[in-house]
Amino acid sequence: MPYAVDFDTVSTAGLESSPVAPALAGLRANEARYFRNKYAHVFAVEPAGDAPEAVDWVHHILDAERGIVISSPALEATTFQVENxxxxxxxxxxxxxxxxxxxxxxxxxxxxGFKLSDGMDVPDELASFKFARQRSKLAGTIRGSYFVIKNEY
Incomplete structure (x- = not known):
């Protein structure tokens, strides 16, 4: 069952198995705050096993566009639409x-887009990307990168 991410009180619920759970929770809360402020959207996530469509869509795009296969297990996922x-x-x-x-x-x-939690090393499958740094009150230092999707999904 999806639950709304609270960015006022950052919680590691659902992320406890991560070795960087507090930083990942801060990153998740940072995204929740962004969508609340920009789109008035409540950012809700659910266990990855309950959201196979979202996980499969992301993994399909990664593989089809760049041949990237993420080795780490997915913990949580969400899919939604804001505006168009x-x-x-x-x-x-x-x-x-x-x-x-x-x-x-x-x-x-x-x-x-890829974002790495504070304290996380760049995974081997993303070693070819350059990551920029940004500071976040909720997540500490976030490192991010991205690529443009060329095909239709």
């Missing part, structure tokens, strides 16, 4: 967060 943008998020035990931003209108922006 379909969004999907998957949070992994390693501390990785992957999101897909897919504008449903033809010619819109479509990209896959």
């Amino acid at each position: 943008i379909r969004m999907a998020y998957v949070f992994y035990r390693s501390g990785l967060s992957i999101n897909v931003m897919y504008t449903v209108d033809d010619g819109g922006k479509r990209a896959v």
Whole structure:
């Protein structure tokens, strides 16, 4: 069952098996705050096993576009639409967060974003990407990268 992520009181619920659970929880809360402030959307996640469509969609795009297979198990996932943008998020035990931003209108922006929790090493499958740093009150230092989606999904 999906539950709303609280960005006022950061909780590691659902992420306890991650070695960087507090940082991953902060990263998840950071995303929740962004969607609340920008779109008035309540960011809700559920266990990855309960959201196979979201996980499969993200993994299919990664594999089809770049041949990337994530080795870490998925812990939580969500998919939703805000305005004309379909969004999907998957949070992994390693501390990785992957999101897909897919504008449903033809010619819109479509990209896959990677964010690494504070204290997480860059996974081997993402070693070719350059990561920029940003500070977050909720998540500490977030390192992020992305690539543009070229095909239709």
